[in-house]
Amino acid sequence: MVQGNFNSAIIGLDAQFENQHTVQNNIDSVERALYLGKGKGKEQTTALESTLELSCIAAVERMALANQVPYTDIKVIVLAQNGSNQAKPTIDVENVVVVSSLAKAMLQIDELIGQNALVALVGINLTKSFTSNELAENDLAADTLATNSFDETFTGYQHCHGMAALLFSSVSFAQSNNSYVYSWLKGFAVGDEVINFTEVTEVTALALDNAQVNAIDIGLLEVTALADSKLAMVESTGLIASYSHKEKLTTAVSCARSVTGEGEGFSQVFGLLRSVIALQQRYIPAISDWQQPSISELQNWQDSSFYLATEARPWYPQPNGSAHLAAYSCLAANNDYCHLVLAENKVIVAGEKHPSQDIRHNGFIACSELKIILVAADSEQALLARLAEIEDKLTSEISNVSLSLTDIALRCYQQTQSATSRYSIALLAESKEELLKEIQSAQSGIETAFETDKEWRTPKGSYFTSNPVNTDLTVSEGANNVSFLYPGIGATYVGLGRDLFHLFPEIHQDVADLADDIGASLKDKLLNPRTIVRPSFKELKQLDLNLRGNLADIAEAGVGFACVFTKVFENVFKVKADYATGYSMGEVSMYAALGAWQQPGLMSARLANSDTFNERLCGDLLTLREHWGLPKSTDNTADELIWETYTIKATLDEVIKASEGEERVYCTIINTPDSLLLAGYPADCLRVIKKLGVRAMALNMANAIHSAPAKKEYLDMVELYTMEVNPRLKTKMYSSSCYLPVPQLSKAIAHSVAKCLCDRVDFPRLINTMHDKGARVFIEMGPGRSLCSWTDKILDSGVQESDAQCKPRVAVPVNAKGTSDELTYLRALAKLISHGVTLDIKTLFKGSIIVQNN
Numbered sequence: 001m002v003q004g005n006f007n008s009a010i011i012g013l014d015a016q017f018e019n020q021h022t023v024q025n026n027i028d029s030v031e032r033a034l035y036l037g038k039g040k041g042k043e044q045t046t047a048l049e050s051t052l053e054l055s056c057i058a059a060v061e062r063m064a065l066a067n068q069v070p071y072t073d074i075k076v077i078v079l080a081q082n083g084s085n086q087a088k089p090t091i092d093v094e095n096v097v098v099v100s101s102l103a104k105a106m107l108q109i110d111e112l113i114g115q116n117a118l119v120a121l122v123g124i125n126l127t128k129s130f131t132s133n134e135l136a137e138n139d140l141a142a143d144t145l146a147t148n149s150f151d152e153t154f155t156g157y158q159h160c161h162g163m164a165a166l167l168f169s170s171v172s173f174a175q176s177n178n179s180y181v182y183s184w185l186k187g188f189a190v191g192d193e194v195i196n197f198t199e200v201t202e203v204t205a206l207a208l209d210n211a212q213v214n215a216i217d218i219g220l221l222e223v224t225a226l227a228d229s230k231l232a233m234v235e236s237t238g239l240i241a242s243y244s245h246k247e248k249l250t251t252a253v254s255c256a257r258s259v260t261g262e263g264e265g266f267s268q269v270f271g272l273l274r275s276v277i278a279l280q281q282r283y284i285p286a287i288s289d290w291q292q293p294s295i296s297e298l299q300n301w302q303d304s305s306f307y308l309a310t311e312a313r314p315w316y317p318q319p320n321g322s323a324h325l326a327a328y329s330c331l332a333a334n335n336d337y338c339h340l341v342l343a344e345n346k347v348i349v350a351g352e353k354h355p356s357q358d359i360r361h362n363g364f365i366a367c368s369e370l371k372i373i374l375v376a377a378d379s380e381q382a383l384l385a386r387l388a389e390i391e392d393k394l395t396s397e398i399s400n401v402s403l404s405l406t407d408i409a410l411r412c413y414q415q416t417q418s419a420t421s422r423y424s425i426a427l428l429a430e431s432k433e434e435l436l437k438e439i440q441s442a443q444s445g446i447e448t449a450f451e452t453d454k455e456w457r458t459p460k461g462s463y464f465t466s467n468p469v470n471t472d473l474t475v476s477e478g479a480n481n482v483s484f485l486y487p488g489i490g491a492t493y494v495g496l497g498r499d500l501f502h503l504f505p506e507i508h509q510d511v512a513d514l515a516d517d518i519g520a521s522l523k524d525k526l527l528n529p530r531t532i533v534r535p536s537f538k539e540l541k542q543l544d545l546n547l548r549g550n551l552a553d554i555a556e557a558g559v560g561f562a563c564v565f566t567k568v569f570e571n572v573f574k575v576k577a578d579y580a581t582g583y584s585m586g587e588v589s590m591y592a593a594l595g596a597w598q599q600p601g602l603m604s605a606r607l608a609n610s611d612t613f614n615e616r617l618c619g620d621l622l623t624l625r626e627h628w629g630l631p632k633s634t635d636n637t638a639d640e641l642i643w644e645t646y647t648i649k650a651t652l653d654e655v656i657k658a659s660e661g662e663e664r665v666y667c668t669i670i671n672t673p674d675s676l677l678l679a680g681y682p683a684d685c686l687r688v689i690k691k692l693g694v695r696a697m698a699l700n701m702a703n704a705i706h707s708a709p710a711k712k713e714y715l716d717m718v719e720l721y722t723m724e725v726n727p728r729l730k731t732k733m734y735s736s737s738c739y740l741p742v743p744q745l746s747k748a749i750a751h752s753v754a755k756c757l758c759d760r761v762d763f764p765r766l767i768n769t770m771h772d773k774g775a776r777v778f779i780e781m782g783p784g785r786s787l788c789s790w791t792d793k794i795l796d797s798g799v800q801e802s803d804a805q806c807k808p809r810v811a812v813p814v815n816a817k818g819t820s821d822e823l824t825y826l827r828a829l830a831k832l833i834s835h836g837v838t839l840d841i842k843t844l845f846k847g848s849i850i851v852q853n854n
Contacts, residue, residue, distance in 0.1 A: 008113050009174035009181045010166050010276055010342075012063030012120070013850065016055060017162025017270070018128070019261045024162075028363030031281070031849050034274055035312050035364065035502060037259055037288030038146060053126070059165040060120045067167065067179050068853045074167070075112050077105050079123040079265040101336035102268040103190035109168055119168045123269025125161045147287055148225035148255040149232040152294040157227050158261035164270040180851035181345040183276040186325075187211030194337035200238025204329070204339045208242075211341035213325055215243045215305070218251050218341070219315065220284060220326040222275045225255045226333065227262060235331045236297070240304045249307040249530040254278065254285040268330055272340065275326045277849070278315070279344045280360055282324070283502055286312040292533040307530035314501045314528075316519030317512050321353060354512040360505050365822065366847040369430040371409040372826055374833065376421035380450050380466075383423055387439050387446075394436050405432050410845050422471065426830030428461040438462045461827035463834050469776040469808045470836030480837050483579035483775035484566065484731075485791070486586035486593065487782035489551070489558035490701055494543045496527050496783050497561050499821040500568065504843070507567035514563055514592075515601030522564075523547075523557040551618035551703045552607045555585055558782065559603065562589030565781040565814060573829075574840040579775045581734040581766050583787055584669060584706065587756045588721065593781065594731055596744055598724045606720050612713045613720075618703040627709040628664060628681070643704050645679040646696040648689060652676065658691040668706035669761040671786075672793045679707065710758045717754035722746055732773070736761045739769050763787075764794045771795060771807060777837055778811040779828070785813035810835045 015030040017023075022039030024030045033039035056078065064071040076096045099105045105121055112119045147154055174181050187210030191203040208215060223239065226232055243251055256274040257267060278285050286309045293301045315324060323344040330338045349355035375390070377383045390408065416424065425442055429435035438458060445456035446464055455465045470481055501508055515521040526547060529535060535543070547554055569575040582590040592600035607613055616623040620633045621643055630642060650658075651674055655667045664681035665688050671677070678685055678696070689696045704710055725746050732741040737755035739762075742748055767778075767790075780787045788811035795807040812828045815821065832839060 007171055007187070008109075008185045009169050009171055009179065009345075010183045010185060011067055011169050011174055011179040011181055012165070012167025013182060013273060013276065014059035014062055014165040015163065015270065015273055017160050017164075017260050017263065017266065019158050019160035021158070026367075027850060028367045028848050031277055031362060032364050032367055033259055034256070034277060034285060035281075035283065037286045037312070039259070053124075055163045056122050056124060056165070059122060059163060060167075062850075063120060063165065063167040066850055066852050067177065069118060069177070074118045074120050076120045076122060077108050079105050079121065079269055080126075100265075101332035101334060101338070102272070102330045103192065103332065103336035103338040105269075106188050106190060106338055106340070113168060113170050116170050116173060118173065120165055121168065121269055121272075122163060122165045123263075123266045124163050125263040125266040127159075128161045146258050147289045147291065148223070148258045149227055149229065150223070150225050150236050150253075150255075150293055150297075151287075151289075151291055153289075153291050154227075157257055160261040160263040160266070162260070162263055162266045162270070164266055164273045166269065166273055166276065177853070179853055182280045183326075184343040184345060186213065186341045186343050188338060188340040190336070190338045192337075193335050194331065195234065195335055197234050197238035197241065200235060200329070200331070200337060200339075201242045203337050204238065204242035204327075207327070207339035207341055211325075211343075213341060214245075216245050216247055216250060217325050218243070218327045219324050220252050220254060220275065220278055221306070222254050222256065222271050222278075222326065222328045224268075224271065224329060224331045225257060226331060228333070231331060231333070231335075235329060236293075237300075239329055240300055240306070243305045245305055247305060250305045251307070252284045252530075253287070253306050253308050255287055258287045258289070264333075268332060271330060272328050275328045275340075275342055279324055279326050279342055281362060281502065281505075281849070282315045282317075282344075282360065282508065284309050284313050284315050286310055290534055298532070301532045304532075307532060309528070309530075310534050311495065311498060311528075312502070313498045314519075314524070316522070316524055317354065319517040319520070354509040356509050359509055361847055361849070361851075362502070362505060363848040364502055365844050367406075368822065369405075370823065370826060371405050371429060371435075372413075372830060372841070372844060373409050373427040373429065373435060374412050374416045375425040375427070376416045376419065376423065378422045380423075380446065383425060383446055384443060387425070387443055391436065391439050394432055394439070403432075405429065405435060406845075408432075408435070413841070413845055423464075423466070423468070424834045424836070425464045426462060426833050428458075428826055428830060434460070461823065461830055463827075463830040465810075465834050467808065468834060468836040469810055470838075479578050480575060481774055481776040482575060482577050482837065483581065483770055483778050484569075484577040484590070484594070485778055485780045485787045486562050486580070486582040486589040487558075487780060487784060487787050488582075488584035488586050489554040490548060490699065491783040491786065492527075492547055492554045492557050492561070493783060493817055494527055494529065494540055494547070495817075496557075497522075497564055497815070497821065498528055500564055503821055503825070504568050504572045506571045506843075507564060510567050510571060511560075511564055514560065515604050517604070518560070518601075521556055521601065521604045522560040523553055526553060527557065545700055548699075548701050552610060552613045555588070555613060556604055556607050558585060559589045559592045559600065561783070562586070562593040562781055563600070566593035568814075568825075569779065569781075572840070572843055575837070577731045577779075579732050579734065579770050579773065581736075581770060582756075583763060584761055585757065586782065587735055587737075588753055589782070590733055591749055591753070594729055594733065595726055596729060596733065596749060598726050600723070602723055603720075610716075610720055612716045613703075616713055617705055617710055621702065621704060623709050623712050624704050627712065641682055641702070643680065643702050644682040644685060645677055645699045645701045646685055646689065647671075647675070647699060648678055648692065648694050648696045649675050650678075650692050650694055654692060655688070658688050662688055666707040667760060669763065670765075671763055671790050673764055673797050675790075675793075677706075679704070705757045706760055707758075714754050714758055717757055718747075718750045720750075721753040722750040725749065734766055734770055736763075736766055739765055763790060764797070767791050767794045771809065776809050777832065777835065778809060779832075780811070780813045780815075783815045783817065785816060787811075788813045 189206035347358035449456045669677040735752045737752040791811040
């Protein structure tokens with residue numbers, strides 16, 4: 001066994017790969033495939049270069065160019081299948097060494113870095129054993145599952161070929177050259193002829209010791225998980241022993257082979273590259289189709305420190321500000337073994353915990369198959385003419401790969417940027433064929449839209465309106481007539497917003513600044529469960545119900561994600577709210593998200609220690625018991641349900657009449673003129689509901705806000721929400737405490753929140769008030785689309801079909817459970833753009849993970 005002696009920098013990345021299902025021909029599409037756990041289909045891109053040897057040269061040249069160093073200054077180590085020299089003749093012979101394993105490569109790199117050389121590590125697999133028309137016999141089972149050999153369902157990897165490259169330098173060179181550092185290599189250890197788990201354990205211990213870190217510090221472990229069951233067992237058993245400590249579920253396990261398949265020399269380097277990308281992009285990778293370890297090994301895994309993510313999720317900053325650490329366990333088929341420890345590169349700026357210079361861009365959206373194609377003009381005829389032009393171009397080029405959907409989308413975007421038009425069509429498509437269908441639908445849909453004054457949309461999300469709410473006549477300079485609507489806390493669900501930080505890295509620093517431990521504030525462990533076994537649908541549903549049962553947790557998460565959704569619009573799309581309001585506890589979210597409070601993160605500890613929101617209006621519901629003269633909860637009555645909330649179709653007058661003589665029934669929120677929430681003692685509520693003769697749905701939310709008993713907690717709420725405020729915002733923040741904008745003063749806000757949480761909420765009154773003052777664009781800043789739906793119903797209430805434009809508006813949700821954040825946002829942008837809202841959407845067209853050295 002040999003221990004590495006250096007701390008080096010990784011200052012360059014490149015990769016491409018192909019298997020029977022997908023082609024990823026640049027580093028940004030590779031990064032997208034890694035995050036999603038799968039790649040886009042072959043039919044939507046071109047195959048790799050016929051000679052990957054040329055790609056190796058090009059990769060080294062690209063990394064040299066990004067760092068502004070001569071290509072000839074770089075030493076190249078090629079990790080080829082079986083250590084073959086087949087790659088060597090096409091690369092500068094003097095600068096190339098060919099090796100058969102990562103362990104051997106790291107020893108070479110160690111020596112060269114000690115000489116202050118620049119070293120490119122290139123892993124390749126040149127063999128393409130499949131064609132586009134047939135699958136290799138041993139790949140058939142892998143067609144349905146993308147997991148790894150630690151999984152009980154594993155049957156084999158598909159074959160892949162490709163190239164993965166990393167550029168190493170000494171610490172001194174990276175600093176003097178002002179190179180961008182994707183990750184630091186803190187240390188490593190290697191061993192040869194590793195044939196049992198104790199040798200894996202010994203090498204791992206050496207690597208951790210060399211890096212001067214403990215196993216508990218490692219947040220992510222990339223594994224090899226070879227298809228050979230004996231070698232897979234050697235690795236997994238050794239790693240479980242090496243990372244054994246008292247804490248459970250602390251280290252995520254990832255495996256690049258679950259995405260690419262087996263690529264021999266390519267795969268060994270690619271696993272390292274994946275670890276670097278996950279660190280730099282601050283996310284925990286997924287093993288998409290992971291189910292569970294084999295039954296015989298299940299207990300060992302459950303007793304370990306590991307967990308396996310079935311969806312990628314954010315890797316939030318450490319509460320103490322330290323860098324994230326990752327490790328890579330690489331076991332080659334020839335029994336060479338290498339264990340490496342990597343550290344995140346954190347930008348340090350005096351006085352800033354999360355400096356704005358540390359935003360880590362990527363090309364995730366820019367290289368997405370899903371594109372938004374904008375068509376703008378000043379008349380119906382001009383719009384149809386533009387559509388016809390694109391259709392003609394598509395028809396002639398549909399089989400010509402020289403014109404990509406990306407090219408079309410970028411050209412259309414550039415054309416809309418250079419002119420101001422009254423009307424805009426936004427088309428969504430994932431291929432040229434799909435775009436052609438959307439255009440053909442639009443041609444008839446637009447004509448109908450002008451004839452009927454109704455919007456046109458497709459199931460994909462393409463959108464057009466002939467009556468945009470924002471025009472030169474309806475919008476004052478510098479305004480968008482935009483209102484942000486903040487939903488209540490009940491819509492929070494497992495998996496909420498897990499992709500937003502990767503889709504929009506521009507929000508990361510501002511959100512991280514909101515609290516000392518932003519992961520805890522956003523309830524990372526509740527919303528992104530850590531498990532060894534994939535949760536079933538029933539288990540996920542129960543986790544959602546558990547969330548609703550803890551008012552303090554969902555209140556904190558609701559506030560945090562309101563900030564996340566708001567920062568997307570403010571930081572990425574450059575949209576500020578002219579108006580805002582909150583539904584129930586959404587009012588708290590509004591003040592926090594818009595920046596009314598200086599330190600909204602203070603609320604985390606306050607909520608955690610709040611009797612009001614942990615046991616008085618939730619939990620044991622002590623305030624209710626005192627108010628109604630009920631005994632305190634005991635072990636025998638712990639499951640007794642004394643409060644439930646029901647949604648019903650009825651008017652407030654009808655409920656008041658039916659509730660006469662009922663002292664434990666309250667109308668807590670009016671959603672629309674004929675829909676509201678009825679809450680209180682379950683039996684009493686059901687009696688009133690029966691009188692009304694309506695159907696009711698229980699919301700399983702045992703919290704007693706917006707009721708007479710809640711007023712006993714008024715002063716405690718005022719104290720809880722009294723915080724220092726920032727300078728006055730331009731946004732007019734409306735409250736259901738008074739149905740007026742609230743002055744941005746500490747006590748005014750605190751009393752407004754307290755009164756809002758004690759009194760009934762009249763949401764129709766809020767919406768109508770803001771519409772009367774000029775709000776036309778309503779964007780729901782949270783999970784679901786309930787507020788959007790209610791806003792449409794409220795503004796249509798009492799309006800005849802022929803007079804539908806008496807209250808012009810557009811209501812736009814930005815999150816939908818069960819639909820990807822990416823698709824939901826593009827659908828939202830399509831509506832907003834067609835309605836004339838000014839947005840900065842360049843992030844949809846340009847971006848890369850590669851940072852060019854200036």
